[in-house]
Amino acid sequence: MTTLRIENLHVAVSGKEILKGVNLTVKTGEMHAIMGPNGTGKSTLSQTIMGHPAYEITAGHIYLDAQDLSDLPVDARARAGLFLAMQYPSEIQGVTNAEFMRAAINARRPEDQQMGIMAFIEQLDEKREFLGMTEEMADRYLNAGFSGGEKKRNEILQMMMIQPKIAILDEIDSGLDIDALKVVSRGVNHMRSKDFGTLMITHYQRLLDYIVPDYVHVMMGGKIVKTGDAALAQKLEAEGYAGLRDELGLDIVLTDEDADQYVEVAHD
Amino acid sequence: MIDAQTLPLPDFPKVRYSAWQLDALSPSQATYETPQFLTDESGIEVSGLTTTYLALSADLQAQGVRLTSLMAAQKQWPELVADLMHRVIPATADRLTAQNAVQYNTGIFLYIPAHVVVPDVLHLVLNQLALTGDDLVARLLIYVGAHAKVSLLQQLNTIGDQKTKASVVIELIAAADAQVNYANLDQFGPQTTAYINRQAQINDRATVDCANVAFSDGQVLTELRSHANGEGATTHVCVSALTYQKQTQGFVTAVQNVGRHSVGHIFQRGVILNKSTLVFNGIGRIIKGAKGADAQQESRVLMLSRRARGDANPLLLIDENDVTAGHAASVGRVDEQQLYYLMSRGLSQTVARRLVIRGFLGDVLAALPTPSARQRVIAEIERKLQDEQ
Ligand SMILES: Nc1ncnc2c1ncn2[C@@H]1O[C@H](COP(=O)(O)OP(=O)(O)OP(=O)(O)O)[C@@H](O)[C@H]1O
Numbered sequence: 273m274t275t276l277r278i279e280n281l282h283v284a285v286s287g288k289e290i291l292k293g294v295n296l297t298v299k300t301g302e303m304h305a306i307m308g309p310n311g312t313g314k315s316t317l318s319q320t321i322m323g324h325p326a327y328e329i330t331a332g333h334i335y336l337d338a339q340d341l342s343d344l345p346v347d348a349r350a351r352a353g354l355f356l357a358m359q360y361p362s363e364i365q366g367v368t369n370a371e372f373m374r375a376a377i378n379a380r381r382p383e384d385q386q387m388g389i390m391a392f393i394e395q396l397d398e399k400r401e402f403l404g405m406t407e408e409m410a411d412r413y414l415n416a417g418f419s420g421g422e423k424k425r426n427e428i429l430q431m432m433m434i435q436p437k438i439a440i441l442d443e444i445d446s447g448l449d450i451d452a453l454k455v456v457s458r459g460v461n462h463m464r465s466k467d468f469g470t471l472m473i474t475h476y477q478r479l480l481d482y483i484v485p486d487y488v489h490v491m492m493g494g495k496i497v498k499t500g501d502a503a504l505a506q507k508l509e510a511e512g513y514a515g516l517r518d519e520l521g522l523d524i525v526l527t528d529e530d531a532d533q534y535v536e537v538a539h540d
Numbered sequence: 541m542i543d544a545q546t547l548p549l550p551d552f553p554k555v556r557y558s559a560w561q562l563d564a565l566s567p568s569q570a571t572y573e574t575p576q577f578l579t580d581e582s583g584i585e586v587s588g589l590t591t592t593y594l595a596l597s598a599d600l601q602a603q604g605v606r607l608t609s610l611m612a613a614q615k616q617w618p619e620l621v622a623d624l625m626h627r628v629i630p631a632t633a634d635r636l637t638a639q640n641a642v643q644y645n646t647g648i649f650l651y652i653p654a655h656v657v658v659p660d661v662l663h664l665v666l667n668q669l670a671l672t673g674d675d676l677v678a679r680l681l682i683y684v685g686a687h688a689k690v691s692l693l694q695q696l697n698t699i700g701d702q703k704t705k706a707s708v709v710i711e712l713i714a715a716a717d718a719q720v721n722y723a724n725l726d727q728f729g730p731q732t733t734a735y736i737n738r739q740a741q742i743n744d745r746a747t748v749d750c751a752n753v754a755f756s757d758g759q760v761l762t763e764l765r766s767h768a769n770g771e772g773a774t775t776h777v778c779v780s781a782l783t784y785q786k787q788t789q790g791f792v793t794a795v796q797n798v799g800r801h802s803v804g805h806i807f808q809r810g811v812i813l814n815k816s817t818l819v820f821n822g823i824g825r826i827i828k829g830a831k832g833a834d835a836q837q838e839s840r841v842l843m844l845s846r847r848a849r850g851d852a853n854p855l856l857l858i859d860e861n862d863v864t865a866g867h868a869a870s871v872g873r874v875d876e877q878q879l880y881y882l883m884s885r886g887l888s889q890t891v892a893r894r895l896v897i898r899g900f901l902g903d904v905l906a907a908l909p910t911p912s913a914r915q916r917v918i919a920e921i922e923r924k925l926q927d928e929q
């Protein structure tokens with residue numbers, strides 16, 4: 273079993289404090305979801321776990337089992353078993369998707385056990401078909417010119433090829449049409465095992481209908497303010513963040529406080 | 541007799557090369573025994589003053605294709621050579637060109653008559669012998685007749701490790717409706733300071749597509765100039781350069797649209813490592829009367845080190861209204877975000893950089909005509925990345 277443990281994490285970007293004391297533990301075999309308003313620090317949390325250099329830990333710790341991750345650069349964290357499906361995946365001209373994935377797999381293997389091209393293609397074809405991706409996409413440059421939905425699918429394809437222990441999925445559902453959402457969810461569910469844990473960031477309850485989480489956390493103002501089971505997501509969908517905030521008596525200003533009114537105005 | 545020293549040095553904006561002493565040459569007389577690069581390909585290999593390899597099919601010979609060292613060609617077909625030489629590059633264009641015209645003592649001659657289609661890639665390999673301190677002063681003269689078709693792979697190499705200079709002037713004439721693919725792989729050694737002047741004249745409806753791979757290790761000035769003289773003459777000039785350690789490479793890449801509806805596209809990609817310097821000057825010139833001409837250029841430089849220096853200067857000079865023209869240029873560092881993305885999948889920084897470099901130069905590498913040429917370039921990228929550590 274592998275455990276990702278986040279303790280009292282404070283993170284600043286360009287000198288501004290974004291995370292203000294996050295505590296969270298994700299174990300292999302568990303499915304976690306994080307929900308929270310825009311700009312509250314969800315992507316900041318995922319990038320900090322992965323080791324993006326722009327995010328500075330000002331207090332607290334992230335551990336993968338006994339290892340303090342602050343000692344490890346991003347590539348070593350990945351090889352240790354972490355994976356981040358990014359909200360905005362980069363486009364890289366000139367590096368083909370297939371070439372990249374094979375390099376990623378081989379980066380985890382010793383010199384004398386590198387995966388050969390044939391074995392790789394066999395695996396790639398299987399996973400690619402599972403995700404309904406065309407053969408041509410493997411030979412295209414990494415994410416270059418991919419549609420929003422194709423990029424998300426490609427993140428999941430990479431996850432399935434790399435087989436991480438703990439995967440953070442940052443808005444893997446945004447920009448997906450209904451059918452694509454099912455396909456991507458199928459990919460994540462396919463990974464479900466006692467050796468795999470996930471932390472999904474999402475804005476929509478819908479994703480959680482397909483990938484039923486064991487835990488749902490709500491993040492507001494740079495902290496996790498409430499944790500519950502799948503029912504918490506439904507409650508949020510119905511009541512919005514303001515309701516939860518007031519219930520918890522938190523002193524946080526939400527940008528889209530009056531959203532419900534706007535919808536009503538639109539109906540007039 | 542031309543007095544080269546009275547002529548001005550060629551203009552390479554933003555490249556400081558006066559200390560390179562390219563205008564003082566002492567042509568090497570060195571000879572050599574064996575071919576170093578060709579084994580069973582069609583083509584010629586000239587090392588110093590010696591032709592060490594020559595293979596041209598009987599069929600092509602029967603069709604009148606002539607491939608020899610330049611000196612042999614001048615003996616066998618003196619009028620033909622005299623008639624073709626300096627048609628593209630005047631002997632008095634500038635001091636370095638003039639010096640070459642006066643002092644050259646080796647080179648390659650290729651003549652392809654009208655309507656001949658050459659089935660295989662023809663290799664034109666010229667090796668500098670840096671065995672003594674003397675210099676390479678060489679010319680290549682290539683004529684592709686009307687409606688003829690050929691794919692060329694031209695290589696420049698250094699054998700030996702003495703500190704020397706090299707001056708190479710290359711003229712290519714594509715007669716009407718000719719189709720030429722011209723790829724070159726420049727790999728002069730680290731102790732060689734080189735001046736390379738490669739120019740093509742493109743006549744009516746002819747096409748010359750160039751893939752210029754500039755992977756020399758020392759100081760290099762390269763002038764690449766295409767004269768799209770004919771109606772509908774078309775040229776795509778791709779340049780890919782990799783500089784490393786303390787070297788400097790300076791380019792002037794120019795297309796001159798003279799013919800109506802002529803097309804000149806320049807596409808340059810450069811990667812800069814360590815403390816090296818790379819300067820791309822792209823010049824698109826459309827002269828008055830070249831109606832319907834199209835001049836485009838795109839130059840991109842990628843720096844992989846904080847101490848690297850790079851420049852991409854586009855220049856469009858247009859004297860005709862009825863034309864299309866455009867340019868794009870950029871100097872960037874490897875985007876931290878891209879590197880982060882690659883590394884977040886477990887790739888080390890070295891592997892990630894290698895993928896990015898290959899990718900950045902990839903379009904030009906893909907234009908190389910043989911797998912072994914591509915393989916050589918990939919091996920060179922690898923070597924330079926290793927030496928960077
Ligand atoms: N690299 C950065 N540079 C500057 N500011 C940043 C950076 N990353 C995050 N921020 C700021 O930190 C705050 C939190 O951003 P973050 O992306 O973590 O939010 P989020 O919860 O993921 O929002 P969303 O739901 O919109 O994706 C925002 O105010 C954002 O502008």
Ligand SMILES: [Mg+2]
Pocket residue numbers: 314315316359442
């Ligand atoms: Mg986000």
